[in-house]
Amino acid sequence: MLSHLITSLVASSTFGIIFNVPKKSLIKCGFVGMIGWMLYIFLFLQGIDAVYATLAASFLVAVISHIFAKVYKNPVIIYSIVGIIPLVPGGISYDAMRNFVENDYSTALPLAARAFMISGAIAFGLVLSEVLNQLIFRRKKRV
Amino acid sequence: MENKIEIIEICLLAGKIMLESGAETYRVEDTMNRMAAAFGNVTSQSYVTPTGIMFSTSGTEPTNIVRINERSTDLEKVTLVNNISRKISSGELTLQEAKRELEELSKKNLSFPIWIQVLSAAIASGCFTIMFLGSWTDFLPACIAGGVGFAFFFFLHQLVRIKFFAEFMASFLIGMIAYLFIVTGLGAELDKIIIGSVMPLVPGLLITNAVRDLIAGHLVSGISKGAEAFLTAFAIGTGVAVVLAIF
Numbered sequence: 001m002l003s004h005l006i007t008s009l010v011a012s013s014t015f016g017i018i019f020n021v022p023k024k025s026l027i028k029c030g031f032v033g034m035i036g037w038m039l040y041i042f043l044f045l046q047g048i049d050a051v052y053a054t055l056a057a058s059f060l061v062a063v064i065s066h067i068f069a070k071v072y073k074n075p076v077i078i079y080s081i082v083g084i085i086p087l088v089p090g091g092i093s094y095d096a097m098r099n100f101v102e103n104d105y106s107t108a109l110p111l112a113a114r115a116f117m118i119s120g121a122i123a124f125g126l127v128l129s130e131v132l133n134q135l136i137f138r139r140k141k142r143v
Numbered sequence: 144m145e146n147k148i149e150i151i152e153i154c155l156l157a158g159k160i161m162l163e164s165g166a167e168t169y170r171v172e173d174t175m176n177r178m179a180a181a182f183g184n185v186t187s188q189s190y191v192t193p194t195g196i197m198f199s200t201s202g203t204e205p206t207n208i209v210r211i212n213e214r215s216t217d218l219e220k221v222t223l224v225n226n227i228s229r230k231i232s233s234g235e236l237t238l239q240e241a242k243r244e245l246e247e248l249s250k251k252n253l254s255f256p257i258w259i260q261v262l263s264a265a266i267a268s269g270c271f272t273i274m275f276l277g278s279w280t281d282f283l284p285a286c287i288a289g290g291v292g293f294a295f296f297f298f299l300h301q302l303v304r305i306k307f308f309a310e311f312m313a314s315f316l317i318g319m320i321a322y323l324f325i326v327t328g329l330g331a332e333l334d335k336i337i338i339g340s341v342m343p344l345v346p347g348l349l350i351t352n353a354v355r356d357l358i359a360g361h362l363v364s365g366i367s368k369g370a371e372a373f374l375t376a377f378a379i380g381t382g383v384a385v386v387l388a389i390f
Contacts, residue, residue, distance in 0.1 A: 003273055011270035011342075014263035018293075018343060019165075020217045020254045037274065075225050077167060077351060078218045085347040090338045091275050097380045098334075101387045123354040130358050 008037035036061035058125025169359035265290025272339030289340035292317035318386030
C-alpha cells in the first residue's frame with residue numbers, strides 16, 4: 001500500500017510536468033491523483049468490480065478537483081486530467097489488443113467491452129461531479 | 144464604440160491561446176464572452192470548435208474567424224489567460240494592458256525543457272508499472288522504455304507533423320525495448336513494462352475534455368475530441384500489437 005501511495009503521488013506529479021501544470025499546482029495535482037488511485041486500488045483489492053471502483057475514484061477525483069479549482073481559482077482541468085490518468089484502463093485495453101493479435105477474438109471481445117465500460121465509468125464519474133457542482137453552485141446563486 | 148476592433152482582437156487572441164494550449168471548448172467560449180462583456184460588449188457571441196473560433200460582437204456585425212492548426216498541452220497558459228480574464232472582469236486591467244499581457248503570453252514558451260519532460264515521462268512510466276501491480280524489478284526497464292518512447296514521440300512529431308504516426312512509432316519502439324529487456328532477462332513481465340511505458344502517450348487530456356464538452360452541450364467539439372482520443376488510443380494499441388505479432 002505504501003508503494004502505491006508513493007508511486008501514485010510521483011506519477012501524477014510527473015504527469016503534471018508533461019502537461020505543464022503551473023509549478024505551484026504540481027503537488028496538488030499529485031495529491032488529487034494519489035487520492036483517486038488510493039480509493040480505486042483499495043476498492044479493487046477488496047474485490048469490488050473494477051468498473052464500480054473506477055466510477056467511485058473518478059467521481060472523487062472530480063469532486064476534489066472542483067474544490068481545488070474553487071479554492072485556488074484555477075481552471076478545473078489542471079487537477080482533474082492528472083487525476084483520471086491512472087484510472088484509464090490501459091492494462092485491459094492491452095490484454096484485449098494482445099488477444100486480438102493472437103486471433104483469440106472470443107477472449108478479446110469481452111476485454112474490449114470491459115475497457116469500454118471502464119472508460120464509460122470515468123466519464124460518468126466526471127458527469128456526476130459536474131452535476132453536483134452545478135446544483136450547489138446554482139443554489140448559492142439563488143440565495 | 145470605436146474600440147470595438149480592439150475588443151475583438153483581444154477576445155480572439157485569448158481564445159486562440161487557450162484553445163492551442165488544450166482548454167475545454169466551453170471555457171474558451173465563456174472566457175471570450177466574459178471579456179467582451181467586461182469591456183461593455185454584452186451581446187457578443189462565440190462559437191468554438193477544436194480547429195477554429197468564430198466570434199461576433201453582435202448579430203448584425205461582421206463575424207471574425209481564427210483558424211487553429213496546432214494544439215498542444217500547456218495548462219499553465221490556460222491558467223494565465225484565465226487569470227487575465229478574471230482581472231478584466233473585475234476591472235483591474237484596461238483594454239491596452241490586457242492586450243499587451245496577452246500578446247506577451249502568446250509569444251512565451253512556458254513548457255518545461257524537453258529533458259525534464261522526458262525524465263518525468265520515464266519516472267511516471269516506472270511508477271505506473273508498480274501501480275498496475277508489477278514488480279520492482281520492472282521499474283527501471285519501464286523507466287527506460289517509457290522515457291525513450293516519449294523522447295522518440297516528441298522528436299518524430301517535430302519531424303513528421305502527423306501525430307498518429309508518431310504515436311504509433313513510439314509505442315512500437317516501446318514494445319521493442321520492453322521485449323529486449325525480457326529477452327536479456329532484465330525485465331520480468333512484458334505486459335507490465337509495456338502498459339506502464341505507454342501511459343505518457345495515453346490521451347488523458349482529450350478524454351477529459353471530450354466528456355466535459357459533451358456535458359456542456361458542445362456536441363461538435365466533444366465528438367471530434369473523442370474521435371481524436373480514439374485515434375490516438377488506436378495508434379498506441381496498433382504499435383504495441385505489431386510488436387506482439389512479430390514475436
